Amino acid sequence: xxxxxxxxxxxxxxxxxxxxxxxxxISFAKLLKMEPQKAGVFLSRTRILKRDIDLQTxxxxxxxxxxxxxxxxxxxxxxxxxxxxxxxxxxxxxSAPLTPLSTxxxxxxxxxxxxxxxxxxxxxxxxxxAEPPLSIVSDARMEQPQSLIRxxxxxxxxxxxxxxxxxxxxxxxxxxxxxxERETFAHRQNYASASDTRNSDEDNFIDGIHQExxxxxxxxxxxxxFVWRFTAGAMGYEPSxxxxxxxxAIGFVVSTTGSYGRKAAIACALLVVGATLGGKLFxxxxxxxxxxEQLVQTKDAVAGIYNHEMRLAKRYLESVTDDGSRxxxxxxxxxxxxxxxxxxxxxxxxxxxxxxxxxxxxIGNTSPTYDEWFEYTYKDEIExxxxxxxxxxxxxxxxxxxxFIILGTWYAWHLAARQRSPA
Numbered sequence: 042x043x044x045x046x047x048x049x050x051x052x053x054x055x056x057x058x059x060x061x062x063x064x065x066x067i068s069f070a071k072l073l074k075m076e077p078q079k080a081g082v083f084l085s086r087t088r089i090l091k092r093d094i095d096l097q098t099x100x101x102x103x104x105x106x107x108x109x110x111x112x113x114x115x116x117x118x119x120x121x122x123x124x125x126x127x128x129x130x131x132x133x134x135x136s137a138p139l140t141p142l143s144t145x146x147x148x149x150x151x152x153x154x155x156x157x158x159x160x161x162x163x164x165x166x167x168x169x170x171a172e173p174p175l176s177i178v179s180d181a182r183m184e185q186p187q188s189l190i191r192x193x194x195x196x197x198x199x200x201x202x203x204x205x206x207x208x209x210x211x212x213x214x215x216x217x218x219x220x221x222e223r224e225t226f227a228h229r230q231n232y233a234s235a236s237d238t239r240n241s242d243e244d245n246f247i248d249g250i251h252q253e254x255x256x257x258x259x260x261x262x263x264x265x266x267f268v269w270r271f272t273a274g275a276m277g278y279e280p281s282x283x284x285x286x287x288x289x290a291i292g293f294v295v296s297t298t299g300s301y302g303r304k305a306a307i308a309c310a311l312l313v314v315g316a317t318l319g320g321k322l323f324x325x326x327x328x329x330x331x332x333x334e335q336l337v338q339t340k341d342a343v344a345g346i347y348n349h350e351m352r353l354a355k356r357y358l359e360s361v362t363d364d365g366s367r368x369x370x371x372x373x374x375x376x377x378x379x380x381x382x383x384x385x386x387x388x389x390x391x392x393x394x395x396x397x398x399x400x401x402x403x404i405g406n407t408s409p410t411y412d413e414w415f416e417y418t419y420k421d422e423i424e425x426x427x428x429x430x431x432x433x434x435x436x437x438x439x440x441x442x443x444x445f446i447i448l449g450t451w452y453a454w455h456l457a458a459r460q461r462s463p464a
């Protein structure tokens with residue numbers, strides 16, 4: 042290695058604050074591919090884990106080991122004698138591990154010899170355990186850039202690089218979290234990666250709205266517009282409950298294709314409202330078009346009624362001068378079923394004077410043209426037909442429509458606001 046300064050990685054038998062010894066031993070055993078009992082023996086005293094390595098490699102070892110709760114020091118090779126002296130002194134004073142699986146006294150007698158005589162060999166001095174050395178197990182991982190070494194935040198599950206001290210999403214300090222929680226998240230990640238398809242699906246879930254989810258939601262909403270229109274045409278009325286069905290369909294599609302959270306919920310709610318109002322707008326266009334066509338056909342067919350009403354109005358003005366002549370006019374022109382004025386009831390008189398008499402007086406006094414009479418007679422229908430489709434849509438929204446729009450929007454929000462397992 043030339044004249045470059047070489048270092049040894051020294052692992053203390055003490056742990057970082059907040060870490061459990063048994064959990065650290067398990068993590069250390071997994072790292073070195075050894076049994077937890079043997080890892081507990083190794084960590085029962087200060088030991089040299091790796092020697093005669095350059096500073097960069099030594100720092101990688103230190104960072105990886107500290108991430109599981111160990112206290113690690115880097116010593117220049119010329120200070121190894123001091124480390125051995127410190128190790129010998131700590132043998133008599135160090136406390137036993139929290140989980141007394143074994144002690145240095147009953148450990149494999151070749152352990153110390155294998156560790157301290159490793160200066161002549163580049164691999165880890167763990168051959169006493171007949172396990173693969175750390176240089177084989179994890180050197181390749183340690184030599185990777187830190188951005189490629191991944192770990193899950195125990196609080197929120199966000200993937201971070203191993204060297205990070207603090208989670209970038211929730212802000213928790215990673216070294217202060219209970220190691221057992223970190224093991225739980227690691228187990229979940231390993232279980233998810235066992236199936237490539239499942240892992241790929243879960244990675245696609247975001248707290249927001251995927252482009253794929255948005256496209257599918259829009260397609261479902263567009264389909265809902267046509268369903269509303271043709272259902273209304275077939276049934277003769279607009280079934281408001283369709284808004285609730287739209288909410289269920291849109292919320293389900295968006296929430297099962299990788300999107301969840303507030304943004305996804307807002308998108309779903311807007312799509313439900315859009316599908317419902319779009320269906321009503323589509324229907325309003327059809328109603329407006331049908332009404333206009335009906336007015337044209339009616340105008341061509343009621344010319345005879347116009348002439349008849351003009352004659353009645355003229356006769357009314359000429360003959361009706363008092364109540365008796367009014368009753369006689371009603372009998373003669375078939376406004377009632379009675380054959381004699383005395384047979385007319387008070388209710389029939391009231392209906393005539395309220396509904397027919399003002400119209401006869403108006404027509405008789407103004408002598409309107411056919412177009413004027415038609416506009417006066419079909420005033421409500423004409424005003425409705427002259428409304429824009431959008432105005433007609435809002436004019437035709439009833440209480441049930443509003444209620445089911447609210448229910449459909451709430452249902453879609455409820456489905457999309459929470460993360461679902463991939464289908």
